[in-house]
Amino acid sequence: MTISAVGTTAPVRRSRIRWADLAPFIALALIILVGTLINTNFASQANLLNVITRSAFVAIIAIGATFVIASGGLDLSVGSMMAFVTGIMIMAMNGLAPAYGAWAIVMGAGVALVVGALCGLFNGLIITIGRIEPFIVTLGTMGIFRAFITFMTDGGSLPLDRSLREAYRPVYFGSFLGVPYPVLITFVVILLGAFVLYKTKYGRRVVSVGSNAEVARFSGVDVGTVRTLTYVIQGLCVAVAAICYVPRLGAATPTTGQLWELQVITAVVIGGTLLRGGKGRIWGTVAGALILEIIANVMVLSDMVSEYLVAAVQGAIIIIAMLAHRLTSSR
Amino acid sequence: MQMKSLKKRIILSTALVAFAASMSVGHAQERNVKIAVSIPAATHGWTGGVVYHAEQAEKEIEAAFPNIDVIVSTASSASAQVSSLEDLSATQDLDALVILPFTSEELTGPVEQVKEKGTFIAVVDRGLSDPSVQDLYIAGDNIAVGANTAKWLSEKLNGEGEIVVLRGIPTVIDDERIKGFSDVIAKTNIKILDMQYANWNQDEAFTLMQDYLAKHPKIDAVWANDDDMLLGVIEAVDQAGRTDIKYALGGNGMKQVIDLVKKGDERTPISTPYPPSMIKSAIYMVASQFNGQAPMRGSFRLDAPLITPDNADQFYFPDSPF
Numbered sequence: 310m311t312i313s314a315v316g317t318t319a320p321v322r323r324s325r326i327r328w329a330d331l332a333p334f335i336a337l338a339l340i341i342l343v344g345t346l347i348n349t350n351f352a353s354q355a356n357l358l359n360v361i362t363r364s365a366f367v368a369i370i371a372i373g374a375t376f377v378i379a380s381g382g383l384d385l386s387v388g389s390m391m392a393f394v395t396g397i398m399i400m401a402m403n404g405l406a407p408a409y410g411a412w413a414i415v416m417g418a419g420v421a422l423v424v425g426a427l428c429g430l431f432n433g434l435i436i437t438i439g440r441i442e443p444f445i446v447t448l449g450t451m452g453i454f455r456a457f458i459t460f461m462t463d464g465g466s467l468p469l470d471r472s473l474r475e476a477y478r479p480v481y482f483g484s485f486l487g488v489p490y491p492v493l494i495t496f497v498v499i500l501l502g503a504f505v506l507y508k509t510k511y512g513r514r515v516v517s518v519g520s521n522a523e524v525a526r527f528s529g530v531d532v533g534t535v536r537t538l539t540y541v542i543q544g545l546c547v548a549v550a551a552i553c554y555v556p557r558l559g560a561a562t563p564t565t566g567q568l569w570e571l572q573v574i575t576a577v578v579i580g581g582t583l584l585r586g587g588k589g590r591i592w593g594t595v596a597g598a599l600i601l602e603i604i605a606n607v608m609v610l611s612d613m614v615s616e617y618l619v620a621a622v623q624g625a626i627i628i629i630a631m632l633a634h635r636l637t638s639s640r
Numbered sequence: 641m642q643m644k645s646l647k648k649r650i651i652l653s654t655a656l657v658a659f660a661a662s663m664s665v666g667h668a669q670e671r672n673v674k675i676a677v678s679i680p681a682a683t684h685g686w687t688g689g690v691v692y693h694a695e696q697a698e699k700e701i702e703a704a705f706p707n708i709d710v711i712v713s714t715a716s717s718a719s720a721q722v723s724s725l726e727d728l729s730a731t732q733d734l735d736a737l738v739i740l741p742f743t744s745e746e747l748t749g750p751v752e753q754v755k756e757k758g759t760f761i762a763v764v765d766r767g768l769s770d771p772s773v774q775d776l777y778i779a780g781d782n783i784a785v786g787a788n789t790a791k792w793l794s795e796k797l798n799g800e801g802e803i804v805v806l807r808g809i810p811t812v813i814d815d816e817r818i819k820g821f822s823d824v825i826a827k828t829n830i831k832i833l834d835m836q837y838a839n840w841n842q843d844e845a846f847t848l849m850q851d852y853l854a855k856h857p858k859i860d861a862v863w864a865n866d867d868d869m870l871l872g873v874i875e876a877v878d879q880a881g882r883t884d885i886k887y888a889l890g891g892n893g894m895k896q897v898i899d900l901v902k903k904g905d906e907r908t909p910i911s912t913p914y915p916p917s918m919i920k921s922a923i924y925m926v927a928s929q930f931n932g933q934a935p936m937r938g939s940f941r942l943d944a945p946l947i948t949p950d951n952a953d954q955f956y957f958p959d960s961p962f
Contacts, residue, residue, distance in 0.1 A: 348855065350854050350855055351854075353854060355854060355880070356850075356851075356854035359850045359851075359854065363846075363847055363850070459681075459682060459683060462688070462961065463682060463688050463691075463692065463961035464681075464682025464683060464684060464685065464687055464688025464689075464691060464961055464962075465682075465685050465688040465689070465960070465961025465962050466685065466842075466868075466896075466961070468896075482879055557843075557846065557875065558842050558843065558846060558871065558872060558875055560842070560871075562684070562685070562842060562868070563682075563683055563684055563688075564684055564840075564841045564842070564843075565843070567841070605847070606851055609834075609836060609848060609851035609852070609855065610851060610854065610855050616807070616835060616836045616837055617810070619836070619837070
């Protein structure tokens with residue numbers, strides 16, 4: 310009886326899920342279509358490359374956030390953490406530059422990865438060992454990291470040493486076979502993220518912890534470790550984003566990465582990951598990051614909206630996209 | 641033996657500390673004039689500059705006048721500033737207060753209360769809702785920042801051309817700058833192609849400029865309204881390799897941009913000051929009330945003269961964060 314019931318509902322549910330999973334990509338295609346119709350410059354190669362390249366930061370951080378959110382957590386500190394890691398990285402590079410020349414860039418990037426992972430570990434340990442809500446913990450570290458970068462810059466800006474700028478610039482502005490490096494780096498992060506989340510035992514545990522932590526614990530999953538590691542992954546992603554970010558403007562300021570945490574969370578949710586955990590969509594997240602950046606781009610390219618109302622239209626589009634998503638997935 | 645000498649040393653050092661402490665107390669008592677300085681904390685470039693100049697003024701004035709004690713206090717929000725004002729006036733007998741208010745409305749009442757105790761009030765930059773509270777008012781001129789830049793630009797472009805503008809955060813400061821600028825431009829044949837917010841943020845300015853460049857195939861000049869944003873703009877223009885942009889201008893007098901001006905950059909040959917050092921001017925003016933008797937009352941509006949390679953040195957502070 311039960312077996313036959315499962316047998317009849319399973320195929321239906323599968324096709325339904327697939328349709329819902331496609332929603333972010335359909336939304337992306339729609340927005341690209343609208344953009345092309347609004348302004349002919351939108352589809353120009355230069356504009357598209359610009360938009361895709363600069364969405365790399367949010368996309369990379371959002372891949373980490375997909376792990377955190379899929380496991381039932383939340384990280385509000387990513388924007389501030391990004392600024393803090395950027396600051397430490399620039400200081401390390403400037404300090405190493407006289408002795409090691411251009412190698413200081415590679416070493417500085419290494420420092421960034423270590424610092425990022427440690428920041429994530431700090432968040433994760435307080436949440437799991439201290440048993441405090443992730444919202445509160447990361448709200449706290451958001452303030453701490455932001456204050457650190459403000460302190461490090463004296464409220465001004467912390468510039469990268471001139472001798473390193475030329476050597477480091479291509480990491481943001483350069484390209485390989487026509488594909489900008491930040492896009493390539495994003496692609497590598499996507500593939501790694503998708504592999505870990507979908508193909509490894511750890512990835513399956515992340516999702517099972519997110520859907521029901523108690524059940525996961527009874528089936529022998531070390532919930533604390535799984536959760537802590539998602540924050541470490543998040544920290545590493547933040548560091549990778551910082552490595553791509555520094556060559557763009559060559560400086561860290563107290564406003565670096567401000568409010569990125571909200572963009573990151575929005576991208577993850579638009580992409581189909583459940584905010585309450587239990588489901589993670591890496592490719593959807595990337596589509597979400599692209600959607601956010603393209604909406605902003607289309608707003609500037611179109612003359613239809615007053616500059617005072619741009620944010621309202623952006624907000625409305627996001628809500629409409631989510632409603633459409635809900636309708637397609639519940640039908 | 642060793643123990644004994646250690647003990648001796650401890651006693652000796654305790655005595656030294658006590659002696660030093662009593663000395664410093666005696667020293668402080670000589671400083672019978674207290675000037676409190678209440679300013680916003682360093683959360684971005686300009687306020688970073690304000691904190692730097694206030695601290696410099698504190699050092700210089702205390703070194704010059706042994707009877708004056710300057711107390712600098714920073715606050716991260718309007719309500720924090722109100723609290724720190726209450727603390728300052730409750731615990732100390734203030735002779736003067738120099739304040740850069742976070743907001744006009746919220747700070748007017750608390751400053752009034754400080755004044756009732758007979759404290760001399762100097763207000764900097766943002767005015768209070770009731771101007772009768774202040775004895776001294778020193779501010780920059782945001783309209784002039786926009787207007788002077790617009791005059792220079794329209795002369796250079798011979799009153800013709802197409803330009804784009806970046807706005808800051810929607811505030812009075814931004815509105816005044818934009819008004820000063822567009823009023824002058826309106827009298828010429830220069831067309832403003834686009835004007836959008838980038839929130840005084842380098843990253844957002846970079847992004848917005850990329851979009852402007854994609855949208856408009858020919859741009860003669862860009863005004864970023866702020867030097868922080870200008871740095872993002874310049875990076876975007878360089879990346880696109882666009883040579884049609886003759887001038888990229890900012891405003892505020894950030895040290896990196898003053899440095900460009902000093903070096904005779906062709907695209908950024910000028911800037912206009914909205915100097916954070918105005919806090920220093922105010923502290924000096926107040927200090928002069930209590931030394932050598934130079935009473936001063938009234939409102940002082942700092943002009944926004946063009947910063948050119950000839951006078952750039954006056955506006956360049958290499959040690960300041962801004």
